[in-house]
Amino acid sequence: MVTAVRHGGSGGRPAPLFSLRCRRLLQAVLLLACVWTLPVQATNMYRCTGTSGETVFTTSKAGYRDCHRIRLADDKVSRHAPAAKKSASKAAAGWQYREGTAAKAPSLPAADKQAGVRVLRGAVYKVVHADGSIEYTNVRPRGKRARHARTRTLFTYIATCAACDVHSRVDWSHVPLKLSAYADAIRVAASRYGVDPSLVRAIIHAESSFNPRAMSAKGAQGLMQLMPGTARDMGVHDAFDATQNIEGGARYLAQLLKTFKGDDRLVAAAYNAGPDVVQKYGGVPPYAETEVYVKRVMTLHRRYRKAMQHNDAVASAGAGHAG
Structure with missing residues (x-):
């Protein structure tokens, strides 16, 4: 609050120059305050x-x-x-x-x-x-x-997840694997929630091909293509943050593994079509997209598991020779 102080004299005499400047300054401040408090509408x-x-x-x-x-x-x-x-x-x-x-x-x-x-x-x-x-x-x-x-x-x-296109011409048995991308985040999240890191990596590959800023036509977001509702349930505040997305995706996979008693095929089907649909059909639902998705995830899972086990063995052998 700005307070103007008058310097003596009667009301009949002209106001001192200092007083006039104070009033003008106060008016300018009030005008700026009005401008900056006007509502601003966001661009859609x-x-x-x-x-x-x-x-x-x-x-x-x-x-x-x-x-x-x-x-x-x-x-x-x-x-x-x-x-x-x-x-x-x-x-x-x-x-x-x-x-x-x-x-x-x-x-x-x-x-x-x-x-x-x-x-x-x-x-x-x-x-x-x-x-x-x-x-x-x-x-x-x-x-x-x-x-x-x-x-x-x-x-x-x-338009859709990488492994969801029924007409995809990708050779999933030979497509190059990505074994080093987000290695620390995957290792930490998989360990925290008790999920096979090769399954996490297979899901990421199948969903977004390791694109952290992917958004599908249905609204799925990030590396593991989490829907907004699922992301919120898993404690993910920013689905385009790779570490948060992997944490949320691994946590969701852990829940699905518990629901379907460790059956990787049903877990993959539930990740694609939803757990309720899988429970309704008592197995992989007869949807063309889900059927090819499950097949491709299982192929990727086997390949990632084999490659990661090989890398671990090589690393262990190297450590042994160094010792």
Whole structure:
């Protein structure tokens, strides 16, 4: 609270210069306070369908169809950003984005057609323009537009998990394994929850191909493609944080292993289709996606287990010779 003090004299005489300056300063402070307390509306991000059936992430719904707003948690918006138009569209169920550490988006094709099935991939960017306005788009700014804006990758999107595509041409028996990625996080989480680390690695490979910022069309997020509800239940605050995602995924696998008495096939089926569905059918449900997913996870699991056991044996032998 600013208090103006008058310096003597009667009310009939002109106010001293110091007093006038104080009043003007007080008025300026009050004016600034009013400006900074004005409500600011966040810019919305929408997931839409384009004219050719492609998935589009955009700030504007103009020219697109089937647009659903994506909730952005903890998204800081400039106070000077132009107010976005209010959308009547409801937030898409299950879609939730929480910003984590920025990461480079992998080089992925915009579309990959296999056996008549369109598999969409790409990245979504947050663009902060010079005037403070925010734009969300899956088209990376280039040229002059890029030079006058700050751009960061929010997440990369995939139509479905890596091993879920029924028409996938990947040779899962020979696809290169990733034995060193996130080694410490996987080892710690697997040990904490009593899960085979080779199973954790197989699930990561099957779900996201080790992309920590992957988001599927259904809203699954991160390395182990956790749905927002599952992530919350497992204590994951940022699904795009690799360590948190692995912790949550390993914890969830431990629960499934307990529910299905250590049956890896049923655990994989439940991870894909949900435990209730597996219990309903008393086994792997007769869904084409789930059936191929289970088969591929089991293949990856066997390969990772064999490779990791071999590496452990080599390391032990090396330690023995050193001793």
